Amino acid sequence: MTIYIDNDYKCHTSPGAGLTAIETDAFNGKCRQYIEGYRFVPAGCTWTREDGVEFTGEMVAPFRDYSILEELQSVYDEQQQTINEYEAALSEIEQALGV
């Protein structure tokens, strides 16, 4: 999938001014809120944390409280499960009706 990173290596799910497109499978199946709580530092790049510690890429790490991101993803997964069940039921109905 394509994500977009800003100059602080924070992830975005939509393109925008100043953002760099990155192709990665690091966030396959993840919802927008989860992805946008992460930082993606590409190989060859260095990100400096506010305490001065430097981290080189490729690194994928949350900058928002991970426990919150995990909960958001859990809610998203439940919603997706419900959607999948509805779609499966609808498909059965359509098949039964021959449409």
Added chain:
Amino acid sequence: MIFNMVGGGGGSGATLVVSSPANVSVTVSKDDKSYTKNSGSLGSTTFKGLATGTWTVTISGNGQTATKTIEITADYSITIAFFSATINITYPANSTCVVTNSGGTTIASNTNTESSAKTWTATVGATGTYTVTATATDGSGKTKSTTVSITTDGQSESVTLSYELYLYKNGDKCTDVGGDWSLRKGYAEGVSVSYKTDYAQLNVAAETNQYMGNGFWYKNLDITNYSKLCAIVTYNTVANSGNLMIAVCNSATDTPISSNVARKDIGSASATVPFELDISSITGSKYIGIGTHMAETNSGTAKIQAVYLV
């Protein structure tokens, strides 16, 4: 004959300040002279006009007695207590170190401005549990504490404080931290680990038409108080970028390359400086360690010197 005098001399001569427990009898004596005072609520007693020479300082109270002998040549201060124990402390470079009692009162402190660890000795005057805390002076906020139990007069304890929590170090599996290491061998069980004298060796075997991925050498522990997961990999023939990584996962069955909480790719690199992963936004119990991910027919070996949390 000793003339036991209440009061403390006077006139010319040296001044002696005795720090002691509060509200005890303090006596200084030399030859045929002896002066006694009560230390009061502040535990500080001053004797003036003392002649030069060897004096004996004695405190008594609550059925206890303690004595020290001092040589006075000029104004002098001593501390005397009924109880004395020592804590020998080694703490990190560029840090301060404080010893507090169970009530939170600072008993002793020390400062290290050097670029290497420093050892000093703190003396405590009572039984109890003491907290030894080191704090970095570089503004990073790094701090480390441990407690020491003192139960006996004359007891001596040693503690070492370090901001790094080693999970593996130069042949030591550090099983006191997170238990022993576990290994998920990955697809076709092609990943193995060999424990050498001073390093751990991860081996990834190649097999045609087998995706030898998703091996994970890991421990499970609470990483709440740590902001960085580090690994020192000094030799690495694991081929292709992204094939070796530091990883944090939610379970032992998660695959580090694709189902991680965080990861830092090592690829085919090696270095004497650590590879580092930011974990400052991750709390709770996680599975952490070194993951592998190999395409078919690729093999490799990695020597792990250390894995630690900061």
